[in-house]
Amino acid sequence: MLLRSVGLFTTGLLxxxxxxxxxxxxxxxxxxxxxxxxxxxxxLGLALLCALLALQWPKALTVLSTGVFGAAVVVVCADYFVEGLALVLYVYERLRLAPARPLC
Known part of the structure; x- marks a missing residue:
């Protein structure tokens, strides 16, 4: 019983x-x-909100979470093959509040 709740919580957290x-x-x-x-x-706030919502509505949030995660994986893979992780480095710099370099 606990393992199911932990899995739903981490899926919503993601x-x-x-x-x-x-x-x-x-x-x-x-x-x-x-x-x-x-x-x-x-x-932190949106991650905890989605984690609690995943415990409330497990099926809908699991489908949504796996879809969003799958789309993110496809974008990162395409970015790796096309630009050598330029988009991932841009996102990393934006989260660190470093000065942004242009994408193109």
Whole structure:
């Protein structure tokens, strides 16, 4: 019984981390975060929210989480073969609040 809940919790946690990362990277050029606590708090907050929602609605959030994770894996693999992980390094720099280099 405990193992099922832990699996659902981590699946929701992964969904929240992926959604928060995408939101932070998309919003960073328009509205840069004023402090490092904003990305950390939004990552943690959305991850915990999605983890608790996954415990409430297991089937819907599991399907959504596996779909989002699969899409992220496909994007990273395509980025590796086309650009040599340029997009992954850009996302990493945005999360660290480092100055962004242009993608192209």
């Amino acid at each position: 969904l929240g981390l992926l959604l928060a990362t995408a939101a932070l990277v998309a919003a960073a050029p328009v509205l840069p975060p004023p402090s490092p606590w904003v990305p950390a708090g939004s990552l």
